[in-house]
Amino acid sequence: MSNGISLKELAAELKLAPSTVSRALNDSYEISEATKKKVINMAEKLNYQPNPFARSLRENKSKTIAVIIPERINNFFAQVMDGIEEIAHEHGYHLLVYSTHEDVEKEKKIVSLLQNKRADAIVMSVSSQTSDVSHLEKLYQRDLPIIFFDRVCSDIPTTKFITNDYESAYEGTKHLIQQGCQKIAFLMLAKELSITKERYRGYLDALKEAGMQPEPTFSLHCCRSDEENIQLITELLKSENRPDGILSSVEKLALATYHAVKKTKLSIPDDLKIITFSNMSSAGLLSPSLSTITQPALTIGQECAKLLIKKLTKPRHNELKDQVIVIPSKLTIRESTMAR
Amino acid sequence: MSNGISLKELAAELKLAPSTVSRALNDSYEISEATKKKVINMAEKLNYQPNPFARSLRENKSKTIAVIIPERINNFFAQVMDGIEEIAHEHGYHLLVYSTHEDVEKEKKIVSLLQNKRADAIVMSVSSQTSDVSHLEKLYQRDLPIIFFDRVCSDIPTTKFITNDYESAYEGTKHLIQQGCQKIAFLMLAKELSITKERYRGYLDALKEAGMQPEPTFSLHCCRSDEENIQLITELLKSENRPDGILSSVEKLALATYHAVKKTKLSIPDDLKIITFSNMSSAGLLSPSLSTITQPALTIGQECAKLLIKKLTKPRHNELKDQVIVIPSKLTIRESTMAR
């Protein structure tokens, strides 16, 4: 009673063979309408729930998608998850969610756990520490469909969804220059990250176009620890040759900058202007309000899930091509980059 | 090759029976050390990965915990998830995650999907629309271990983890009064929610103790839509008899208040002081910085997972008692409640 009944028990109750009941529930053409109705009614009455593991074992698919993200307390990833979930649920898929906490070792463990096909496919954004991708190649060789988004792995020949990182960074930097910044710094998590590379390129090109030299000390490599990052940024801001503009490649570094500024006598935007990649809904409520490059997170999640489910439904016709799909970000100017 | 090998194939390779190989891998006392080594080595060499569904089918457990939260873009729930995941992973459990988006209908669907034991247990916080709990009772009757946190269901006799909502709201309100507020409003999502009830009680008692009358219009019921909430709050602030203090029972309503204030000529904290329940890390960076009652989210998640896993590991000795475990919140005073 407490643990629902099985197909066999349901069949016994109906005085039918399990095979018949199974076919009836799956609406097979081999079963008469009368029988189907009887079966469905009894199944309803006894609250029959098919065992998902028996089914997965038999069909060799779990109706489950694994999602691996670097961190949960991040509006961008949370929104992407919402997008993935929306489409996944529409198609009866469940979501196994893992956070690497920006730790490659953890990422490797998680990936290793997924080798046994517990999930039919994987959607992921790699950790900032990920440079060696052998663990991901292993997945690919196992024929596990993978899709990357945002922080992608160009070495793995599959579909990747990203935003126009180069252009956005270029535009953001250009905006800072237009607002009067002379010495612009770039804050990054790890230089191996795909998004870092692209955004850095955009930053450099904008500088070059304006005839500005990139200062080596203005390319700041940060880490996982908020405290350390605040320290690093504070030092940069207190240094003799300090920047007057900042392009932050990720949300958390912009927030760290706000904290760092509080430890100096500087003020935003008078002494320092800042723009960041961020999906924070409260960016407009910060003091001062924060100019952002907002990524279409929900759409990215939806598109990832749509493509993956297409692939899972019709594997033959939908190979995950080695391609990069770009969805543009949106730049929102606020007080933090206002000219005096 | 692409799809790993099975136990049977591994056994064939070793010229052993599948039963022997299974026992060897599970470190059974019936198998000699020599054989164990051979088996383990070969399993390693061929990268054997046990099929989780075959195992789940046989053992009638999935090593999976389902987590149901009202929304993902919420620092509190994100942190709770991190806590649950930490402990779950330590014990080899996976996490199926679902968001109801504050929608009961969605919650019912999700709960219905979990009736088939896809997950061994459930950790959840109910949606703000949840008042009828028949769908949750069905789960309970199915012997599916459930633990509630934060937004609990007192009708379901199981363990609940909450914070000291009454005291925190009481202290928060008292703080507002001490800072000079005369007319304090209370912002809530839905009055049926457990947290709303408790926090409202604390609010009322603090008022009463100060000899203040609760204005009916100062108890503001909000909804899921940010726009509507901002509208509601704006109207309240523009009304003739407007409050000079606000206790917000959830983070999003405090942010909505900040947005609403921008549409008026009021300023925080001079004209209006506000304190809110929130786990936002950037509360200190808002303009003005936001006083908060911060819940021990990570700890809550960890404790939920610990208790659940104890129950799953030793079902006999660890029934989930009908009890409420309280972990205290922390009050952080910032500019938004400063006296002039």
Place this chain on the structure above:
DNA sequence: TAAAAAATCGCAATCGATTTCGTATTTAAA
């Protein structure tokens, strides 16, 4: 009316790992 075709349904194998029970071999006790 007989034969062919269609409609319905049951039997049994299968997915992969675990486990009960049984058997053969080795070791220890009598």
Place this chain on the structure above:
DNA sequence: TTTAAATACGAAATCGATTGCGATTTTTTA
């Protein structure tokens, strides 16, 4: 030296749903 006990392993059932194939009944066609 014989018997009892311990050791090491295999055969087969099992978990629950699906499906190929075969069997039976009913309907259609000739």
